[in-house]
Amino acid sequence: MLRTDCAPTAHGFGGGGMGFDFRVLGSLRARRDGRELDLGRPQQRAVLAALLLAPGQLVPTERLVKGLWGEDDARWPKDPAGQIGTHAHRLRRALAEPGLLVAAAGGYRLGVERGAVDLFRYEDGVAQASALRRRDPVRARARLAEALGVWEGRCALDGVPGVFAERARGRLAAGRFAAVKALHDLDLALGRHAEALPALDTLAAGHPHDEEVQRLHLLALHHCGRTAEALAAYGALCERLDRELGLEPVPALVELAGRIRRGEAPVPARRLPRPCQLPPGIPDLVGRAALVREAERVLRGDGAPVLGLSGPAGSGTSALAVHVAHAVQDAFPDGQLYASGGEPGPALAGFLRALGEWPAEGTGPDELTARYRAALAGRRVLVVLDGVPDPAPLLPEVPGCAAVVAGPEPGTLPADAVRLAVGPLEPHDAYELLARIAGADRIRQEPAAVAEVAGLCGHLPVLLRTAATRLAARPQWSVADLVGWLARG
Template sequence: MRLEFRVLGPLSARCDGGEIELGRPQQRAVLAALLLAPGQLVPTDRLVEGLWGEDDSRWPKDPVGQIGTHVHRLRRALGAPELLVAAAGGYRLAVPRDTVDLFCYEAAVAEAVALRHREPSRARELLGRALDAWTGDRALDGVPGAFAERARERLAAGRFAAVKALLDLDVTLGRHAEAVEPLAVLAAGHPQDEEVHRLHLLALHRCGRTAQALAAYEELRERLDRELGLEPGAAVAELAERIRSGEPVAAPVRALPRPCQLPPDIRDLVGRAELAQEAEQVLRSGAAPVVGLSGPSGSGASALAVHVAHAVQDAFPDGQLYAAGGEAGPVLAGFLRALGERPAPDAGADRLGGRFRELLAGRRVLVVLDGVADPAPLLPGVPGCAAVVAGAEPGVLPGGVVRLAVGPLESHDAYELLARIVGAERIRREPDAVAELAALCGYLPVLLRTAATRLAARPQWSVADLVRWFAERG
């Protein structure tokens, strides 16, 4: 039996070539969440929030029970109940990644990005084949819920980048006549993406439509001035000037990819404003700053690192790289691939590290490391770049690192965190039980968040019920 799943368009599943009826929309939303993490445990509380949002007042009476019902029906629909298994606190869909069109698509795009400098024809072929996997204008089309909407936004951004890379390769390979009309459509839909406009001008000019190219530039310049009060970027302005003066126009500049690997920010981060502000100031200071965040397990150093990285993202326009755990060699190889390189399989960490820093020279890239045993080889170490390191032992960090201690929350911040997740009214009703719960969690945000999420998923429980539940389990 061969199962195949499509998410790059309307959600669908096939078994040995035959279409599977996936049921009602919310049932399809559960399947979508599981398909985006094949083989991994997806917590029930994440499924609940993904279907009905963060506001528990909008949840059904028994959201956990409804998730269980949807899972039961999906087991029957797929005809292979052993593939959809319940585990501690969630569910896991045990299917290979290559049965989901998304992961085949992403693998092809990643290979194309790695080849675009050395083998542009092969890269163009891979990108074209990858984009053919899309069967609609929107991923997970028709699937409801916040989880699906976030996935749609992410995949739409990735698709746009892939289309732009394909058209860039078309212009590079002399296929400007084929690229000019798709670029016109892309430019009309993305009026503030100057790289698209640069490619459009170049394609027009190479097709002998120089007057149209200059007219398009003037239209872009006027729109940017009217809407943003800005002039076109240097690359677009320089190209327009070369076209206007009749100078030879070289092949388009081959820019490195701009990876954005940061995990999602935590919107309800509390009690860390001063630490976050101090870290941001260090990272924006220039040179090659490194901020080290450390604290007891559960203190939320990892979440704070990601939060700070998002806050300073504008200062590092050439990309943000992220690694959680792992040895230096494989992590560096992954970073190089994200930057458009194709590292040799047998290259050692020293060689990879040297190439990594060569690629970062003259660029502004932020590196975020979480729980990496030896972060030193992964630090950029070049002017303009910076790093945030969470969870590393103080002794393994090099000199010059700004170390910030991340401890338990203050009691009022612990209260605020619980109220944001559980709901202010439920927390306000039981001040003594809330104080006891915060103490049981050691005022550590990770434990508080876990407890609050459990309580939020059980609207029939009181805070005292949760405290007793913890007490019964020691």
């Protein structure tokens, strides 16, 4: 990856005066060596936004096309892949750095480091604040306020068109709102009720149905000596929830109001971090419905179930594991942990930090495992281990938690683990996967060549996806041309 020389400031939030500094938390902007760059037309900026949200990763052309013009190909321009290529060419000229934006394997890669993009500096700050909360709430509050200060506008990617930008705006707005609530929660935990109250007044008025916001508002009013107003606000909330949503307040709010009414000191809720580490799922998983149903049945079971997914390279065990994890995440409201490859020690330390613990450097693996399982006690957390050579120390072994272990051979698993074999796709499923990625019309026109492509790929979804993505990026190719390319490779 090309170095962008965006060294952080002492607090970790500077974009750096040298090299590139990209901003997406507000209007999309880019600077190089402190000089603002002209990023061109709106659709060109939309392509850059999609690449910036996956720095250093290959973004398939098809994803860029759908992210810009939507899923309905009737709304696409005549040559969507060609237009993406034109936008990429113009972005290369705007960035003026050879090798920074490259075309490769049916997509494009922007070789910038995470630290060059304000989004990732913000997310790192939020994660650090979450890890600090229990042992040093003062530093956690300062870190979180600093992270939120990275935002420059009312919404992310302001003015950037396309489906991808719209979805990213919604996701980032939800994360920002959660971070703002966490900041005010820290304020109240630190006794900063008077300082937090004006902002909570505004927040409560703007989010009348958000019970966490209302809880914080009641607490701040009560601790500022405005108990009658707090109880009146609670009464209005009960009436509003019943009238507009047909709901009652959550038990925590009912208990808080009761304690305020009786003159008892409200008990602050113990707020635990909720890790959400799953990578995005793929949108075109096919041929795995029976496996998904069985995997869901296992993971939603009692105890601490362990599911092993194994298959030959290219069979898609990693994608299936992530897909299943997303499908059952409602059963694990306290979070999802994810590790890919590597030794257990660093993964355990990372898991502990995500759970709000901060192990000392040099802590042995056995102690890390013990602390990890203690931190999971009483929580419902899903753990996904992808290609981890020794998964045993990372298994939760705590009732209410579960694990998915994926790879060519998942390694040593408990005797009661359920193992599912993941093999090649059936021919009709291979056809469906190729059609979804390369386009149904193109695939329908050359059935014999399609069957040959599937055979050359061994009906393995990873190889089929790569082949189809290459075909989608080359509208001038026939399926027979793809067969020739595969045969030569």
